[in-house]
Amino acid sequence: MHETLIRDFAMDGRVAVVTGAGSGIGQEAACVLAEAGADLVLADINADGLAETARLVRERGRTAAPLPVDIADRSAVDDLADAAVQALGKVDAWVNGAGILHPFAILEAEEATLDRLLNINLKGTYWGCAAAGRVMKPRGGGAIVNISSAAADNPVAALSGYAMTKASINMLTRTAAVEFGSFNCRVNAIAPGFVETALVAGAYCDEQGRIDPERREAFLRDRAAATPLGTTGRPRDIALAILYLVSDASRFVTGQVLRPNGGVVMP
Ligand SMILES: NC(=O)c1ccc[n+]([C@@H]2O[C@H](COP(=O)([O-])OP(=O)(O)OC[C@H]3O[C@@H](n4cnc5c(N)ncnc54)[C@H](O)[C@@H]3O)[C@@H](O)[C@H]2O)c1
Incomplete structure (x- = not known):
């Protein structure tokens, strides 16, 4: 491949934070970003998954700082941003990948389950954007990627709670893109189909x-x-889209929802 094209996607010398890095899409995103040259701060509530992802990142020759975090806890997410700067000096990219899925019919909804979905998927992503923006602003920019879902555009029985959080993430993404553009921080979302x-x-x-x-x-x-x-989809299909959105290849892209989904929804 031509060298200039490789440079567009290269993450050499950059630091990326990935939440939900202990499994699935977040784990693969960490691997792909490491392959592109980034050093990684890995956050997840699952310490075993984090240790495995740290191993995979180091196997790719990059630095991994695994930090157990519950993203529903605002102060823990703030601490994550500070710990990332302390460990690796800065934050260039932040992927809000952690999420849960709880299917239930609206007529059978329990408040505690709905609150859990809102606290982790939506508020966790919100605090992730806020913490990332805070540490990126004084450095003059960065790129944030939120993980939404095809469910945000497509009503499916039993997915009301999950889909609401993902539709809200799309709007959070656009609003953060407007607020953070002045300090050169791009904010985009990825809405995967089934993986x-x-x-x-x-x-x-x-x-x-x-x-x-x-x-x-x-x-x-x-x-x-x-x-x-x-x-x-495969986790790598999503991870490569994440690489595009955090690298210079997408320097003119902000406030957008990218949909690697096999065409299952085309809103
Ligand atoms: N798999 C799919 O088909 C699909 C489709 C669309 C969107 N997504 C989204 O992709 C993201 C990653 O999902 P995945 O499919 O890789 O699932 P996964 O379960 O493999 O990974 C999710 C990770 O998030 C972590 N996590 C959950 N709650 C957390 C918390 N409170 N604090 C910190 N970490 C927490 C889990 O421990 C896990 O490691 C999620 O936001 C999900 O909604 C997945």
């Missing part, structure tokens, strides 16, 4: 929580059939 990760495995697990291979195969076949491309 097989721990988040969605509940859809094909048996009552003991074990994956049922037949149910899994049928479920994946259905999800693939729902897309014009006839396939489901």
Whole structure:
């Protein structure tokens, strides 16, 4: 590949914070950013997952600082930003990847479950944007990527709570892009379609929580059939879109929602 093109996507000398880095899309995002040359601050509530991602980042020759954090805790997210600056000197990119999924019918909704979704998916992302903006502003900029979902654009039974948080993340992204543009901080969202990760495995697990291979195969076949491309996503499909949005390749892009989703929704 031509050197100038590699430079557009290169993250050499940059520091990226990834929340939700202990599994799935966040873990793969950390790996791809490390492959592009970034050093990583890895945040997740799951310490074991974090240790594995740190190993994968170091295997790629980059520095990894794993920090256990509950993103629903505003002060912990603020501390994460300060710890990132302390550990690696600065923050150039921040990926708000941590999230949960709780399916329930509106008529059966429990307040505690809805609050959990709002606190982690929406407020966690909100505090992530605020903390990232705070440390990026004095340095003259950076790039933030929020992880939304195809569910933000497509009403699906039992996903009201999850979908509300993701639709709100799209609006948070646009508003933050307006507020942060003056200090050269770009804010974008990625709204993935179906990607097989721990988040969605509940859809094909048996009552003991074990994956049922037949149910899994049928479920994946259905999800693939729902897309014009006839396939489901891989964490790497999303991670490469994240790399685009945090690198100089997207220097003119802010306030946008990028949809790597096989075409399942085209709003
Ligand atoms: N997998 C999909 O099909 C899909 C589709 C659209 C959007 N997404 C979004 O992508 C993001 C990553 O999901 P994934 O599929 O990789 O799932 P995953 O379950 O593999 O990863 C999510 C990570 O977030 C962490 N996390 C959960 N609560 C946390 C908290 N309070 N504080 C810190 N970390 C916490 C988990 O420990 C986990 O490591 C989520 O925001 C999800 O909503 C996933």
